[in-house]
Amino acid sequence: MVSSSERLAALRAQLATQRLDGFVVPLTDEHMSEYVGGYAQRLAWLTGFQGSAGTAVVLPDEAAIFTDGRYTIQVREQVSGDDWAYVDVPATSVAGWLAAHAPADSRIGYDPWLHTRAQVEAMRNGLADRGASLIATSANPVDAVWHDRPAPSDAKLVVHADELAGANSAAKRAMIADWLAERDADAVVLTALDSIAWALNIRGGDVDHTPVALSYAIVGADGATDLFVAPGKIDDAVRQHLGNAVRVHDRAAFAGRLGDYAGKRVAADPERAVAAIADALEAGGARVLPLRDPVVLAKAIKNPAEVAGHRAASARDGAALTRFLRWVSTECVKGGQTELSAAATLLAFREATGVLRDSSFPTISATGPHGAIPHYHVTEESNAPILPGQLFLIDSGGQYADGTTDVTRVIPIGAPTAEMRDRFTRVLKGHIAIATAIFPDGTMGGQIDAFARRPLWEAGLDFAHGTGHGIGAYLAVHEGPQRIAAPNYPGGAALEPLRGGMMLSNEPGYYKAGEYGIRIENLLLTVPADVAGGDPGRAMLGFETLTFAPIARDMIDPALLTPSELSWLNAYHAKVTQIIGPQLDGEDEAWLVAECSPIG
Structure with missing residues (x-):
């Protein structure tokens, strides 16, 4: 097996044959896609990084990999620090790093089918100060040394x-x-x-x-x-x-x-x-x-058929997830289960619906310290046992012909600590703040991001990712242009006005490096909101929650919830029982009823 060091050396040798001193390797394809086919996984092949966003720059005597706050831990686990410098974005951009590190008068290559014009211009400007040149390649040098590169898919339309x-x-x-x-x-x-x-x-x-x-x-x-x-x-x-x-x-x-x-x-x-x-x-x-x-x-503003399809898909998916949550709560405490076995079990519950087309993204099945990696991807090498005393985080979704789902839940394996319950409840408070938000039509997602963070900020805590993303209708699980995100988090400020019919995720979290991670995610539909006594003619919007599955009651500290937050939680669980209950029977149904019984 060829090591990552050998691959880096092979690329440098290839660059020399193309009269290049360096090369930029983004994680994308010719369509600027977030998730790409195997043939376009150049960054993963070269570095070993398995995340869904990143870039590498290779120079004659040094190399760097650029990732954002979601991957701070993951990149260090998967990419050798002997070969690669870890660079955090947006604190440092690729263009800015090139401006500081590219050798004078060097020729730095890029594949013009993998970068936008704005990206090219930024890199060119950064190199100009060093007298270096940015060179478009007619053939990607990574492909020349990637000898077992997969062919593009031949799947039918x-x-x-x-x-x-x-x-x-x-x-x-x-x-x-x-x-x-x-x-x-x-x-x-x-x-x-x-x-x-x-x-x-x-x-x-x-x-x-x-x-x-x-x-x-x-x-x-x-x-x-x-x-x-x-x-x-x-x-x-x-x-x-x-x-x-x-x-x-x-x-x-x-x-x-x-x-x-x-x-x-x-x-x-x-x-x-x-x-x-x-x-x-x-x-x-x-x-x-x-x-x-x-x-x-x-595409972002869903029509009635797409909304109805998503509701059907979400109800079906919620029942599969609920069966899985009961399985975790009863089986994982016994020992013998791992991150991979849990992911496989959830997939089996979804496949049992008979209509699952695919997962909507690689399932994030993360126990204990792996939960602190927001976009953790379990592999045979990283697979960890699910142990008592840990928090188990599962972020997953399904692709169905009538809708795309994305949902995150956290389950304690045994009794959670007081700190875990405090952090979980603060994340829940932020989740409820977004779910119940009312705002003027035209408000941008970045303007409400702080609603999710305030309960954490009050305890000196935060999370290093956006609060919400758009979602497709049997399409991409991450869909723009709408998002809920502030300027100082990955992706930058969400400046797209929110409009009725847009779907978004609601997923605040908290991550304690080396110990555990917490995230609570439901999908929302942006809908008109009637506000009694409001200004005549001022259109207001709010959210309708579309995802239904129990939120772990053992993780909640009711003393931290206000009466209105507790009312929302109990009403949400009542609706979970109403929508999911008829799809279950026996022990699954009994567990759901107990898990969703009123609190307080």
């Missing part, structure tokens, strides 16, 4: 039924055409895989946990669309579904087609379209309009 989508593809493409007309644009390039899946009502299997297909699409002013996808992925049912207004081409033809828009105004999302796309359009004589992908906001 499938049709996503109109009744689940809530609108047919023709209507969605007409919406895009109207958007183009309003901006006097001739076409828009869609590069985000979930945008293409949503616009064409198709799904795929090219990325683990996200039902999308490796593809590009160009939508014209009349709504006619060119879809670029490997020909073997299309069958007669998909061709019939797409119809004559969607012309299918080989994905390999996409780059060349970008040169056909001379004199045209072509929109390309500056955050989602890589630098190579904008460069190719301009080289062909097109004027690039740096506008946000028109699907992004439309």
Whole structure:
């Protein structure tokens, strides 16, 4: 087996053959995806890092890996400190580090299919002060030394039924055409895989946990669309579904087609379209309009069919999770269970529904100190036994044709300590503060993030990640543009106004390094809120909780809850019993009723 040190040495040798002194390796693909197919896992292959966000920079005599606060512990466990310097972002950016470390007059390479123009410009500016150059490569040097690199997936596309989508593809493409007309644009390039899946009502299997297909699409002013996808992925049912207004081409033809828009105004999302796309359009004589992908906001505001589908999926998923929570509470105290066996058991409960398509992300099954790693990923090497006295954190979700779920619960293995109960209850108070928030229409997610943190701040505590993310409708588990996050946490400030129909997670937490982690996560739907006595004409919004599963009562200190918080908790558990109870029987049902009985 080739070691990470040997891989780093091989890359440096390859860089020398390409007349490069360094190279930047991001964790993404040609679509700027968060989760990527195996063929694009260059960062993991090179460094051993298994997180979902990070970047590496390799120079002749040093190398660095950049991760945010979610991965501070994880990166040190998985990546050798002998070969790599650990750099925290956003405190230090890739561009800023290059400006301080790149050798004078050096040539630093980057793959233009893996970076946005803004990222390229920032790195180029950082290098300029040292007289160094940023060089676009025609071939990625990592691929040249990754000899067992997986091939891209050959999974078939499938049709996503109109009744689940809530609108047919023709209507969605007409919406895009109207958007183009309003901006006097001739076409828009869609590069985000979930945008293409949503616009064409198709799904795929090219990325683990996200039902999308490796593809590009160009939508014209009349709504006619060119879809670029490997020909073997299309069958007669998909061709019939797409119809004559969607012309299918080989994905390999996409780059060349970008040169056909001379004199045209072509929109390309500056955050989602890589630098190579904008460069190719301009080289062909097109004027690039740096506008946000028109699907992004439309996809984020769920229609009634998508909301109804999610409610059904969430109720089904909640029953599977409840069965699992009882299993943990009764079996794990006996010993013999591990993080991997627990994850496998939860997957089995979800698979027993008969309609699970996939997990919505790699399950975070974390006991004891592993729970303090917010995005911990259990492997055969890291797998730990679940022991008495620990807290067990399970963050997981399911992909169903009618909805995508994401939920986190914490279960004490035996009796929790007073400190654990205090921290858990403070996290719960923050969770309730978000769940019950009422705010003016147009409020940004960053403006309410502090609601979740105040109970922790009052005890001198905090958590180093955002409070909430958007979620797709049988699509990506992390979906923008909406988030709940303040500027000084990973991802920066959430500046997108919240709108009715948006779904978000509500997941404050607390992490004590080396001991335990706590996170309570439900999904929310943004809905209109009626406020008696409010200003006439001032539209207000609030949240409807969509996720239903017991919140560990043994972890709650009722003395820390206000009467209104206790009322919310009891009402929530009553609804859990109402929605989940009819799907259970026997000991599972009895356990649910006891776990959800009123407190206080």
